[in-house]
Amino acid sequence: xxxxxxxxxxxxxxxxxxxxxxxxxxxxxxxxxxxxxxxxxxxxxxxxxxxxxxxxxxxxxxxxxxxxxxxxxxxxxxxxxxxxxxxxxxxxxxxxxxxxxxxxxxxxxxxxxxxxxxxxxxxxxxxxxxxxxxxxxxxxxxxxxxxxxxxxxxxxxxxxxxxxxxxxxxxxxxxxxxxxx
Numbered sequence: 001x002x003x004x005x006x007x008x009x010x011x012x013x014x015x016x017x018x019x020x021x022x023x024x025x026x027x028x029x030x031x032x033x034x035x036x037x038x039x040x041x042x043x044x045x046x047x048x049x050x051x052x053x054x055x056x057x058x059x060x061x062x063x064x065x066x067x068x069x070x071x072x073x074x075x076x077x078x079x080x081x082x083x084x085x086x087x088x089x090x091x092x093x094x095x096x097x098x099x100x101x102x103x104x105x106x107x108x109x110x111x112x113x114x115x116x117x118x119x120x121x122x123x124x125x126x127x128x129x130x131x132x133x134x135x136x137x138x139x140x141x142x143x144x145x146x147x148x149x150x151x152x153x154x155x156x157x158x159x160x161x162x163x164x165x166x167x168x169x170x171x172x173x174x175x176x177x178x179x180x181x
Contacts, residue, residue: 014054014061015054015060015108015109016053016054017053017055018051018109019050019053020125021048021049021050021180022046022047022048022129022131022180022181023045023047023179024045024177024178024179024180026043027170027177027178027179028041028090028179029041030170030172030177031177031179036089037088037091037092038089038092043142044132045181046086047086047122047123047126048101048180049104050109050118050122050125052105052109062104062108063103066106066110067110069098069099069115070115071095071098071099074098074115074116078116078119078123082094082123085122085126086123086126098119102115102119106118129160134157134161135156135157137156138152140153140156150167153167153178153181165181166181167181168180168181
């Protein structure tokens with residue numbers, strides 16, 4: 001019985017909370033083998049995704065059985081907002097990026113947020129929690145030599161959002177670069 005129950009929970013997209021993940025494009029581009037589509041990446045945090053997650057296994061659920069992405073359901077004004085907030089900094093194909101995020105994560109939450117609501121909510125959160133501004137107000141801005149501790153970065157975000165963020169970094173030579181919040 002246990003294996004069946006586990007499979008059912010996975011496919012129906014049972015989750016405890018959403019991870020709202022923002023990425024720092026320069027780190028994204030620097031850590032890749034191929035260069036990004038634009039020569040100078042954006043200097044502000046952009047959306048990576050809104051991921052239904054479980055406390056027991058934060059990366060699940062994904063690849064659920066909900067409806068497939070349909071670009072026409074993302075109306076024109078929302079599309080132009082998403083091009084700013086949720087661009088594909090790697091290949092420049094924004095719509096394909098949104099499609100991948102919806103098909104992998106979004107449709108797991110379809111009982112809570114339909115496709116349009118999923119993208120509207122993501123954009124709204126990006127506007128409400130402007131990580132770039134929050135850090136700038138704490139004098140944390142990209143710098144070639146200055147470094148900050150994990151706590152330095154967490155503290156102003158926690159104060160502004162009333163949530164404790166998880167930071168993901170990427171190794172680059174002898175230093176850690178902030179990649180995602």
